[in-house]
Each structure stands twice: as structure tokens, then as C-alpha cells.
Amino acid sequence: MNYQEIAKQLIPLLGGEDNIISGTHCATRLRLVIDDEAKVDKNAIEELDGVKGAFSSSGQFQIIFGTGAVNKVYEPFAKQLGFNTTSQSSDAHKEAAKRKMNPFARFARMLSNIFVPIIPAIVASGMLMGLLGLMKTYEWVDPSSGLYMTLDMFSSAAFIILPILIGFSAAKEFGATPYLGAVIGGIMIHPGLLNPWGLTDATPEYMDLFGLDIALLGYQGTVIPVLLAVYIMSLVEKNVRKIVPNAIDLLITPFVTVILTGFITFTAIGPLGRLLGDGIITALDAIYSTTHGIAGLIFGGLYSTIVLTGVHHSFHAIEAEILTKMAGNYLLPIWAMANVAQGGAGLAVFFRTKNKKTKEIALPAAFSSFLGITEPVIFGVNLKYRRPFIGAAIGGAMGGFYVAFTQVTSNGLGLTGIPMFAIAQDPLNYLIGFVIATASAFLATLLLGWKEE
Known part of the structure; x- marks a missing residue:
């Protein structure tokens, strides 16, 4: 790809330089604060070489390029617009994005900003808890040994x-x-x-x-x-x-x-x-423990729709509270089922579509959802054709029902898809739920079908 040319083509399609207030990028997406989004030609942007989808969320217009490509596009893009790439500029971008959000979305984003930096510490403790559980179950180490007691201290420190x-x-x-x-x-x-x-x-x-x-x-x-x-x-x-x-x-x-x-x-x-x-x-515990999987069916089916609103960012606070008060986080496996179901629907699109650009996007986007990154497949593939998104919701509901019914929990938060195996307390039933969600979404998407240009 000619990243310089792509960056040059983006600016007029975004409504010109005066319409772009600020910009930055994350691991996969160009994140822009736009003055008037009515001036943005979304369809033309999605046809650009390398673009895997575009959507508006959390006060920003976001363009998906994928890992590695996005920073190569952002560099000439920022240079042409005269953006400052310092941390102060990043803070100014965040403030500009906040002003474009409604109060509820702003509150959800605030909670996300607080908890996302803490997730690595909780994940590390969760993995240590999983390791201790295996040691105790299979009697690898005597619980009174120095090694076990030391690892026990390591695993609980982040929560204390x-x-x-x-x-x-x-x-x-x-x-x-x-x-x-x-x-x-x-x-x-x-x-x-x-x-x-x-x-x-x-x-x-x-x-x-x-x-x-x-x-x-x-x-x-x-x-x-x-x-x-x-x-x-x-x-x-x-x-x-x-x-x-x-x-x-x-x-x-x-x-x-x-x-x-x-x-x-x-x-x-x-x-x-x-x-x-x-x-x-x-x-939450009363709903989860008395509905025998129905809570998983509902939450798993609706989670991806909640992601579209950005409100899911506020769930970290609830999950952290559950994790510290209960035996494990029972919400994360349900969210994981919704995420991998999006990948199952994306695979169905890949196998059925005749659109070359869609086929190029669908496979890597579906795989990224199995690793816990769902934006490319949601906004670049499934939501674009609508019915695959519904198929993914069906798969998420089926997988969510199974993991809730079998009471699968996790020792941490933030990880879904394949990485969640590291913190799942019941890896076998999590794997079964993973397969159910993916297969159900794949079949539901093929049965529902969709229209292509």
C-alpha cells in the first residue's frame, strides 16, 4: 500500500482539513474527532485501499486499518494536517472526544480509562490463581510448602x-x-x-x-x-x-x-x-444463579449491541467488584461468547461472499475477534451487511447460555477469546461454549443470508 497516498485521499473524504479537529490512533484504528460528521463520505472511505471499515463511536470517527498499517497511515496523515504527536496532544484529543459524547457515554469512557491500565495486574494475579488451582487439584505441590505459599501471596497481592x-x-x-x-x-x-x-x-x-x-x-x-x-x-x-x-x-x-x-x-x-x-x-448474583443460563442467553445475545453504544466500557468496574467478592468473574465468559460469535459470523461471510474486498477483510477480522479484538469484524464486516450481526447475536446467546448454565468463571477481566483460556476456571466447558458460539453464529449467518452489491 502507498500509505502517503491513502493519507492524502482521506483528508477530503473526511470533509477537509477544517473539519478534522484532532486525531490519534490505537493498535488497529485511526481515531478522529470530526467537527461535522455529515460531511464525511463514509462509503468512499471504506473503498480505500487498506481500509477495513469505518464507524462513529465514543465521540470519534474511527477508521480500521489493522495492526501495523494504522501507524504507517497516521504518520503522513498527521504530518499533512500539522498534528502534534506529543502526549499533550493526545490529552487534548481525549478532551475533544469527550465533548462530543453524551453524558452516559462519557461516564462509561471515564470508568474504562480508570480500569484499563489496571487490567495487566489483575490478569497476572488471575493467571497465578489458575496455576495455584491446578497445583492444588492435581497435588503437584504441597499447599504447606514454601513455593505454594509464596505464589499464593503473589496471586492475591493485586486484589489486596x-x-x-x-x-x-x-x-x-x-x-x-x-x-x-x-x-x-x-x-x-x-x-x-x-x-x-x-x-x-x-x-x-x-x-x-x-x-x-x-x-x-x-x-x-x-x-x-x-x-x-x-x-x-x-x-x-x-x-x-x-x-x-x-x-x-x-x-x-x-x-x-x-x-x-x-x-x-x-x-x-x-x-x-x-x-x-x-x-x-x-x-446480579441472584439473577445469574436463579435463571439457570437464561441470564447468559440474554447477556450473550445483547452484548455486541451494547458494544455499539460504548457503554460496555463501564462493565470493568462491575466485573472487578464481582471478582473480589465472588468465587470468580461470571460475566467475562459471557462477553467472550459474544465476541467469538462475531468471529463465527465473519467466517461465514468470508466463505459465502463474492466481493473480493470483503473476503480480504473478513478472514483476518474474524481471527482478530477470536483473540478478543472485535471492532474490525463488527464494523468492517458484520454490521455492514446487518444480518451477519444478527447471526452473531444468536451465536453469542447460545454460547452465553452454555457457559452460564455450566457456571464457567474467570480469575480476571479484560481477556476474551483464545487468551481467556489462561484465566478460565473451567477451560473444558469454556472450550465447548467457544465452539457452540462460533458454530451457531456461522450457521445462523448462512441461514439468514444477506444482500450484496
Whole structure:
């Protein structure tokens, strides 16, 4: 491909230089904030060499090129438009994209920005938990041995200090000092508080604070309380900084921020957040455990449609709360079935289509969905012809029903498709669900058919 020429052709099809507010790219897509998307010629863009699909989501117009190609297109594209490629420019792009979102999508994106950087730590702990489970089940190592106890500490560390990780990431997203967010998270898991992690009948002591009985119970493994606490902290810090002279800002602002947020957390935010988190988990668990797979059928069938809205980014917070309170994350296997079903539908399109460009896109896009990256196959293939997208929803529902019925769970979050085998607690039933979702979507897509130009 002539990447210089593709970049040159893109600009007029996007409505000209004045219509492109800012741009950046991720692993597979060019992400652009457009002033007026009515001026964008989407069909002509999709016909360009190398383009695997285009769609509007999360306040951005996104063009799929695929791994490796997208950065080669972006380099001449940014140069022609005079874009600055520094981190400051990236932050400005994020702010521009936020302004184009509706409030609900903005909230979902905010949660995603907080949790996505934490996912590697949770994945590592989840894989270690899986390894420990195999060691215990097949008696590879004595549970009282030093090796087992050491790996056990390694596997639980990320969940024990989760409030610190969330505190740092959330403060950064809320525009506050990240290290103060980490301090608030640290306060919530202080050794002076009873650690409820792994305890079922924890009975904390109480202290008298301003006439209130405060339980000395830590927040290890919680999500919602620390999110609320750090949000309040960000408001406190910003308002204190407005009235404190610059000369003493470094001394006064952190001190006042930590002490005020700490008191508010112990007296109000913490207990309220714990109650809210427990309520969400109890409700979801009741639906999941009493419907015998129906929840998987519904969630698996609807998940890809939810992806189109961008709201799925908010699910990380719920999954993290489930993961720390229950035996495993039972939502992720259902999302995984919806994702691989998109790949099954994409394969059906590949085998049946006579359109050369569609055939070139469908196979690699379907394979990428089996690795957990679904945007190319959803927006570049299935949604373009509509009925394959419906076929994928049917496959996701069938696979979701099976993994929910057999109670497949995971030790982490963020990984779907083939990579999820590393954190699946029941790899055999996960594999069966994988095959059911893919095959059902493949057959449903062929039976539904679609019209091609």
C-alpha cells in the first residue's frame, strides 16, 4: 500500500482539513474527532485501499486499518494536517472526544480509562490463581510448602492493594494528584483496619468518631467505595487549591485534601459505597444463579449491541467488584461468547461472499475477534451487511447460555477469546461454549443470508 497516498485521499473524504479537529490512533484504528460528521463520505472511505471499515463511536470517527498499517497511515496523515504527536496532544484529543459524547457515554469512557491500565495486574494475579488451582487439584505441590505459599501471596497481592491501584488511576482521570489518590486508597486498606479479604465471618471492632460508631473494617478488594472517595478527593483538592496561595500550596493543599477526604470517607463515603457495591453484586448474583443460563442467553445475545453504544466500557468496574467478592468473574465468559460469535459470523461471510474486498477483510477480522479484538469484524464486516450481526447475536446467546448454565468463571477481566483460556476456571466447558458460539453464529449467518452489491 502507498500509505502517503491513502493519507492524502482521506483528508477530503473526511470533509477537509477544517473539519478534522484532532486525531490519534490505537493498535488497529485511526481515531478522529470530526467537527461535522455529515460531511464525511463514509462509503468512499471504506473503498480505500487498506481500509477495513469505518464507524462513529465514543465521540470519534474511527477508521480500521489493522495492526501495523494504522501507524504507517497516521504518520503522513498527521504530518499533512500539522498534528502534534506529543502526549499533550493526545490529552487534548481525549478532551475533544469527550465533548462530543453524551453524558452516559462519557461516564462509561471515564470508568474504562480508570480500569484499563489496571487490567495487566489483575490478569497476572488471575493467571497465578489458575496455576495455584491446578497445583492444588492435581497435588503437584504441597499447599504447606514454601513455593505454594509464596505464589499464593503473589496471586492475591493485586486484589489486596486494589484500592491503591484504583486510587492512583482514578485521581489521574479526575484531574487530581495521582499519588494523593493512592494515599486515599492506602488509608482504606490500612493495617489498623480489619482485612476482610478472604474472610467470611469478619467481625470488626468499632471506634467513636465525632459521636459516630465507625467499624474498623478495611476496603481490601472493593471498587465502588474507593471510586467515590477519590472523586470527592478530586473536588476537595481543586477547591482548596483555588484559595491557597501558590507559595504554600505544596504544604497546605495535600494536607487539607487528605485529612478532609479521610474523615468523609470513614464517616459517609466508605459505608455508602460498600452498601452500594454489595447491593449490585447481590442483585446480579441472584439473577445469574436463579435463571439457570437464561441470564447468559440474554447477556450473550445483547452484548455486541451494547458494544455499539460504548457503554460496555463501564462493565470493568462491575466485573472487578464481582471478582473480589465472588468465587470468580461470571460475566467475562459471557462477553467472550459474544465476541467469538462475531468471529463465527465473519467466517461465514468470508466463505459465502463474492466481493473480493470483503473476503480480504473478513478472514483476518474474524481471527482478530477470536483473540478478543472485535471492532474490525463488527464494523468492517458484520454490521455492514446487518444480518451477519444478527447471526452473531444468536451465536453469542447460545454460547452465553452454555457457559452460564455450566457456571464457567474467570480469575480476571479484560481477556476474551483464545487468551481467556489462561484465566478460565473451567477451560473444558469454556472450550465447548467457544465452539457452540462460533458454530451457531456461522450457521445462523448462512441461514439468514444477506444482500450484496
